Amino acid sequence: MAYRIVTTNTDVPRLRLLRRLGLPWDENGAFSSAVSPGLDLDTLRWMILEGCPAEWAEAKIKAEGRLQSGDVRAAAVLAWIEEEQAAAA
Numbered sequence: 001m002a003y004r005i006v007t008t009n010t011d012v013p014r015l016r017l018l019r020r021l022g023l024p025w026d027e028n029g030a031f032s033s034a035v036s037p038g039l040d041l042d043t044l045r046w047m048i049l050e051g052c053p054a055e056w057a058e059a060k061i062k063a064e065g066r067l068q069s070g071d072v073r074a075a076a077v078l079a080w081i082e083e084e085q086a087a088a089a
Contacts, residue, residue: 001026003052007034012043025052032058038066041076048084056085 003026006014015034031047031054048054060081066074 003030004028004033007039008037010037010039012039015043015047019050025050027053029055029058031055032062035059035062035077035081036065038071038073040073041080044077045080054084054088056081056088060085 002018002023003015006018007030031044031052034044034047034052060078063074063078063081067078
């Protein structure tokens with residue numbers, strides 16, 4: 001739950017602190033929760049590299065929502081998610 005709170009608030013420093021402290025990733029939506037509020041692509045990639053479980057289908061829906069709301073960074077996030085989702089299939 002802690003990761004969902006910091007990602008929802010786009011609090012990248014606290015996100016990285018939780019990892020340094022060794023807090024395990026939330027199994028229920030930490031990654032897709034991070035996509036929704038607008039975390040940048042580098043941070044999302046970092047989360048995956050750090051072992052965060054990805055719910056690619058849910059993350060894609062969240063990225064599409066960002067794109068529809070006018071988030072200029074969402075197109076790159078969506079493209080990356082689609083690539084990762086295809087690779088995971």
